[in-house]
Amino acid sequence: MIRRKRTQAAPPDGPEETFEPYEEFRRIPLPVYWIAIALAIWGAVTLWDNAQAVGVGRQERAEQIEETPAAALNSGAQIFEARCSTCHQPNAVGVRSAIPPLAGSRFVAADPAVVVQILLHGIDGPIDVGGRTFDAHMPSFASVLSDAELARVATHVRQTWGGDRQEITAAFVRVQRARFAGRGAWRGGEELARVVDPALGPQPSAGPAVISAFADPAVLRLVNQGRGEAWACSSCHGAAGQGGANIPRLAGLPEGYIVKQLQDYVTGRRRNESMQTVAGALTDAERRGLARYYSGLRAPSTAKPELGGDVSRGEQLALYGDWSRNLPACFSCHGPSGFGVAPGFPSLAAQHPAYTASQLAAWVGGGRNNSDVQLMNEVARNLSDADRRAVADYLATLPPVPAVTQERR
C-alpha cells in the first residue's frame, strides 16, 4: 500500500502541532440552546394556532354552506329591492313604453298563481298593462330564488301593489313550480290568460316559437358542425350557447358586441389563441350571422358562484360601485340587472364567474385591450383580486338576460 502524506511540507499554519484534545471537548454552544428553545416554542404555538385557524375556517365554511337559509332571512321588500327594483323601479311604476308598472297592474292583482308563474318562468312576448302594450322580457328567477324567497317577494308585491292581504306560502310556490316544470318563458299575455288565469282579459298574442329568433341554416351549420379552422361554436360554448367555466355564455349577448369581439380577435386587440384562429377563419357575413344567432338565443342560467368571492361585496360593486376606489357601478353601463346595453355593453348577468374574473384580469394584464377609451382597463385596474372574484360570483347569481326577439328589431 502506498501512502503519500505531506509530512515534510508543513501546512501554512501547522495546526497539527498545536492539537489539544481537551479543547475539542465541548458542550453544546449556548446559542444552539436558545435557537432550539425558540424554535420549540414557535412550533408549539404554530400547532396550537393552526388548530384555531382550522376551527375558524370550518365555521366560515359552515356559514357559507348555510347561506341559503341565511339569505332567506331577507324580507320580501329586501328581495324586491335587490332583484326587481332596478327595472320596475323602487315604487313599481315601471318605465314608460319599456318596463310595465306593477302598481295597478292587472297581473299583480289577479290570481296569486299569475305572479308566481311569471317569477318562475319569465315572460317573453307582448303583454297589455293598463291599456298599453309592452314587449316584455322578464327573466326567470326559478334558478336564482328559493321557493320561500319567491313566496316572500310575491307576497310583498301583491300586498303592496295588488291590494291583496293574502300571504303566498312556500308550499304554494312549490306546487306552482311543479305545475309547468321544464317549460320556457310565457309567450306573452295571451298564453298566461289562456293557461293560468282568464281574468287577465284580452291580451296580445305572440308569434311562433323558435329556439333563436334568427336561426339560419348556414349559421346553424357553423354553430353545430363548424368548417375547417372555424371549429363548431357549440363544441366549446355549448349547444345552447350557455358556456361553462372559462368559456363565456354567448346566449343573449348584444349582436353588435359579438361582431366587435370577433373583429378584435382578428386585429389582435383581444387575444385568445383558439378564438383568434376561429375568428380569422370566418367571413364578415358569417360573423354577423353568428352574432345575430347568439343574440337571439335563450338558455337558462348554468352559472353559479364558484370562486369563493364575497357575493354581498360583489352586489355592492355591481349596484353602487365603490367611489373610494374610483369604481363605477357595473350596472351604470351594463344596464339594470346587468342585462347589457346594445350594441356596446355586453350583458353580465348569468355569465360564468371564471370567465368574468379572467376577463377582468385580462384587462389589467393586457390580454384584452379592446375597450373604447380604455374604460374597462381603468375599471379592472382598480379592482383587487378579491373584488374581481366577488363581482364575478355575484353576477353569476343573476337571472339570464331575456333574449331579444325578431319583433323588437
Added chain:
Amino acid sequence: MSVTIGLLLALSFLVSLLALAFLIWAVTNRQLQLHQGQAYTVFTPGEAGTPDDATLPGDDAQSVGPHHYDAEREGIDAVSRRPVMILIGSGIAWLAIGSIFGLMASLKLHWPDWLTDVAPLTFGRVRTLHLNLVIYGWLSMTGIGVALWIAPRIFHTALRHPRLPVIGAVLWNIAVACGALAIASGWTDGEEWLEIPWQIDGLLALAGAFFVWPLLHTALRRNVDHIYVTGWYYLGALCWFPVLFFIANLPGIHSGVQEATVNWWFAHNVLGLWLTPLGVGAAYYFIPKIIGKPIYSYSLSLLGFWALALFYSQVGIHHLIGGPVPTWVVTLSIVHSVMMFVPVIAVAINQHVTVARNLWAFKASIPLRFVSLGALMYTLASFQGSIEALRAVNTVTHFTQYTVGHAHLGAYGFVSFVLFGAVYHMGPRLTGRQWPAPALIAVHFWLVVVGFAIYFFALTIGGVLQGLAMLDATRPFADSVTVLAPYLEARSVGGALMTLGHLIFAGHFVALLAQGRAPHATTAPTDTVPATQA
C-alpha cells in the same frame, strides 16, 4: 374540537422534545465517562494531527508516517476492497448514464420538439430515468460502497461476509437496469420517486438485505466500545430505509390522498433518512480524517443525529400544502421541517468549525474541498428546505423550478459532492495506485462547481419569477413559461458542465482501475485488536 387537536398536537410535540432533550442529556453523561477521546476512534494513535490525503503530491519514500496501525487498516481494507470497488464502480457508471438523461431532460424543456418521435426519449420518461438512475444507481450504490469501506475502519474489525455485498451489488445493478427499462417502456408505479414497478422493487429490497446484514454483523462484532458518529448515521440509515422502501412500495394498500401522503412521506424521507445519513456520515468521517483533527463536539453530534431521527420523518407532507390533506398533518410537517434547523445547526457547527480552523487543508486537498463543500451545501439545502416549507414561501415556490434547484442542492451539491470527495480519497487506498492524472481532479472540481452554481442560481431565480407569474391572475399562464426560458437554457449550460465533469470523473476512475492493483499485495488479517489495547 379544534382546540383539542391543537392542544394535543402542541403538547405531544413539547413532550417529544423533552424526551429528546432527556435522551441527549443521558447519552452525553454516559459519554463523559468514556472521555471525549472517543472522538479519536477514526485515528490510530499518533495519526491525529497529520493530513491524510493520497491525492497530495509526494513520493513513496516519504510515505511511512506515524501510522502504527497501517497494517491493521490494510487488513481491514483488503477484506472490503472487492465489494466496495464493485459498488463504487457501478455507482459511477450509473452517474454517467443518469447525468446524460438529466441533460436530455433539461434540453427538452427549451427544445420541446427535440427527440419527440421515440417514446422512451420523451420528457416524462427521460426525466424519470434521470431521477431513478442517480438516486438508486449513483447515490445509493456509491453511498453503500463508501459505508462498507468506512464502517469496518471505525469498528476496527474487518467486514463480515464480504461476499454478500458482491452478490447484493450484482442484484442491485440488475434491479436498477430492469427498473430503467421498465420506466423507458412506460411501465411505472406512477408516483414520483417510486416509479420503478413494485415487482422490480422486490429485487432491490432483496439486494439491500445483502448489504444490511454484513454491516450489522460487522457492527455487532466491533472492536471498539463506542460507535463513532458516522456509525450512528449508517446504522440509522440501514434501519430506516428498508422500512420506508417496504411500506411505500407495498401495492394496493393506499389509494387517493393517502397514496399521495405516503408517496411524499417516502420521497422526502429518501433524502432525509437515507441519502442524508449516507452523506453526513461520510462527511463526519472524511473531514477529520483528511484534516487530522477531531471533530468539534460530541454533544453536538448527538443533538444532530437524534434531532434528525425525531424530526425528519414528518417532513415530507409539506409537499402537500394546499392539498386535500387534513390541515394539522400539513402543519405538523411544516413545524417539523422548521425544527430541522436544530440538527442542521448542530452538524454545521461540528463540521464547519473543524474545517474553518484548518483552512490550509481545504486549500491543499481537493477531496476535502469536495467533502466540506458538500457539507456546506447540506447546511444551505437544509436551511433552504426549512424556509421553503413555510406556507408563505411555499405559495410562491411550489410547482416551480425553484424546487428542482433545491432538490439538486441537497442531492447533488451535498450528497454527490461528499461522495466525489470520498471516491477521490478512497481510490488510491483501494487500488494502491495514485490517480493517473491528478490535474483531472481539479478539472472535475471546477467543472461541477461552476456548472452547479449556474444550475442552482438559474433555477432559483427563474423559479421565483415563475411562481410570481403564476400567482398573478392578471398575467396569462403562458407568461410563467416564457419568463422561465432563459433560465432553463442557463440550467442546460450548467448541467452540461456538470455532465462533462462526471464523464471526466468516470474516465479517470476507469484509468485508475486500468493500472491494476499495486504489485505488493497486502497481508490480509481478518480481524484486529481493539484500539484501546494499543
